[in-house]
Amino acid sequence: MADPMRIRAQAAGDKTTVRVLMSHEMETGQRKDSSGKVIPAWYIQEVSATHNGKPVLSAQWGPSVAKNPFLQFVVKGAKAGDKLSVIWKDNKGDSRTDEATVS
Amino acid sequence: MQGKSIALIAAALGLTGLWGPAAAQKTSIEAIEEYREMLQDGNPADLFEAKGEELWKQKRGPRNASLERCDLGKGAGVVKGAFVELPRWFADTGKVQDLESRLVTCMSTLQGIDPKAIIDAQWGKGERANTTALATWIAAQSKGMAFKLPQDHVQERTMYQVGKRLFYQRGGPHDFSCASCHGEEGKRIRLQDLPDLRKAPGDGIGFAAWPAYRVSNGQMWSMQHRLHDCYRQQRFPEVIFASDVTVAIGVFLGVNAQGDKSAVPTIKR
Numbered sequence: 001m002a003d004p005m006r007i008r009a010q011a012a013g014d015k016t017t018v019r020v021l022m023s024h025e026m027e028t029g030q031r032k033d034s035s036g037k038v039i040p041a042w043y044i045q046e047v048s049a050t051h052n053g054k055p056v057l058s059a060q061w062g063p064s065v066a067k068n069p070f071l072q073f074v075v076k077g078a079k080a081g082d083k084l085s086v087i088w089k090d091n092k093g094d095s096r097t098d099e100a101t102v103s
Numbered sequence: 104m105q106g107k108s109i110a111l112i113a114a115a116l117g118l119t120g121l122w123g124p125a126a127a128q129k130t131s132i133e134a135i136e137e138y139r140e141m142l143q144d145g146n147p148a149d150l151f152e153a154k155g156e157e158l159w160k161q162k163r164g165p166r167n168a169s170l171e172r173c174d175l176g177k178g179a180g181v182v183k184g185a186f187v188e189l190p191r192w193f194a195d196t197g198k199v200q201d202l203e204s205r206l207v208t209c210m211s212t213l214q215g216i217d218p219k220a221i222i223d224a225q226w227g228k229g230e231r232a233n234t235t236a237l238a239t240w241i242a243a244q245s246k247g248m249a250f251k252l253p254q255d256h257v258q259e260r261t262m263y264q265v266g267k268r269l270f271y272q273r274g275g276p277h278d279f280s281c282a283s284c285h286g287e288e289g290k291r292i293r294l295q296d297l298p299d300l301r302k303a304p305g306d307g308i309g310f311a312a313w314p315a316y317r318v319s320n321g322q323m324w325s326m327q328h329r330l331h332d333c334y335r336q337q338r339f340p341e342v343i344f345a346s347d348v349t350v351a352i353g354v355f356l357g358v359n360a361q362g363d364k365s366a367v368p369t370i371k372r
Contacts, residue, residue, distance in 0.1 A: 006149050023150045067321035070145030 007100035009075075009084045016078035016102050018049070020071040020086050028063040046089040047071065051078050078102050135294055139370065148239060148316040148368030151323040155240025158233050164214030173209035175202070175241065186245040187365055190353045192256040199262045201353045202238050203327045204345035210234070222344045226331075227322055231344070238325045239314045242367045249364050250311065252357045259354065262347075266355025269348060270300070279337040281352070285309075295372065300356055307366025310356040315369040323368075326353060 003023035010017050022044065029041025041063055049057040056075050071086075078084065082102040089095040159170045159182075175185035176193070190201035196208055210216040216230060224231035254260055273280040284290060285300040298304035304311075313326045324332075330349050334342045342348055 003150060003154065006153065019145060021145050021147060021149055023147075066318075068147035068150060070147070072145070 002094055002096040005086060005088075005096060005098040007084065007086055007098055009078070009082075009100050009102040011078060011080050011102050014077055016075045016082075016084075018073050018075060018084055018086075018100075020049075022069050022071070022088060022096075024068065024088070024090065026063070026065055026067045026069065030063070042090060042092055044069065044088045044090045047086070049073070049075075049084065049086045051075050051084055052082050132294065132296070135372070139372075142318060142370045146316055146368065146370045147321075148243075148314070148323060148370065151236045151239040151314075151316070152243050152368060153240075155236035155238070158237050159240060164210065164216045166213065166215035168213045168215075170206075170209055170213060170237070173206075173213060175205055175209075182241055182244045184245050184248060186242040186367075187248045187250045188252055190259075190262070190350050190357060191253050192258050199256075199258050199350055199354060201326065201345070201350045202241060203234055203325060204350055206234050206237055206241075207345050224344075226328055235314070235323050235325045235328070238327075239323055239368050242314050242365065245365055246367060247364055249362050250357055250360045252354065252361070254358060262351045262354040263358050265347075266351035266353070269352055270355055275338040277338055279339075281333065281337075283337075300359060303360050303363045306364040307369065308363070310353075310360040311363045311365045312367065312369045312371075314367050315371045317371050319372055324371075 005023065006021040008019045024044055025042055026044065027039055027042040029038065031039045033039055043063045043065065044061050047057070047059045047061055048055060057073055061069075075084070080102050083099055084102060085097060085099040087095060087097045162169050172179045174180075174193075174195075175182065176188055176191050177185050186202060189205070190199050192199045193205065193208075198204075200208065207218050207221050210221065210230070211218045220230045221234050226232075227235070252259075254263065270281045271286070273283070280286075281300070284292070284297050288299045290297040290299075298309035300309050310326070313329045314324060315329075316323050322328075327344060327349055330352055331342055331344070334340075
């Protein structure tokens, strides 16, 4: 089971800035370990976000995204108290969903 | 003749020093500062902090106990403000201990975790990784507070003197000491400014900057890890985790940093 994300969503006017910190190894599949064996690729492939259940972001990621990725985006029309949830899925099929309340 | 050419070379060096690298250097340091500021907003140290808090409260180990009764120097279970007074002397162990050596004590006495599982482990693995996460969370609870290490006990003063000697002790194949890099103002390694650790280097610099998240390798580094790598860079024999050498240096750096405010967890290149 993957570690939880940290999600902060702050409203200013009609725009809400969402900052997401994900805990993931993001192994590229290009690196070798000390014994010379290739370390298998392990990275987040799909990221999506919903605002009160309605999709607002959908992204496809690859191995070039850094370890413990940080994602920031702006949602129009979200108000304080609204629910924002973020889902990621990696190439091993593992996934993680976390929710935050807009403040 | 020889004297003249040396003077010429010196003049030429002086000129390039003035016009060339000096001007370029300032902008690149500014650019790095800007980069660090951008990173600060999403510091992955938050993830380690969250893990540390959970580990503190969770019942673990052969004794199935939490660390909530651990005495970090301000009484059992008191976390806030403990970090800025460490390393200090502890009556129960009869030793001066830093945050991580104290955690080793608490994890073994309260939870029954074998100290060897931490001391002999690799960085970022198993109980050593747990100790780093715990140290990150505990240190972060004193963010913004000024260092005020106690120096009342004779052993604390002794450790300061030992740390001072270690700081200036030159050795290894490069004849290096900590002071080679940190004993003068205005030094740097490539683009990294090196703090002068003989005195208080300022809020959030040097001793007040660790634990920190290292972006280049995606690792969370505690003060123990920082010291371990300093010794590796000096090509000294590998220093033992939480050993008296590391604690003594910690006392020297911590007492020198008196009054500096801790900014941890920070983010580094």
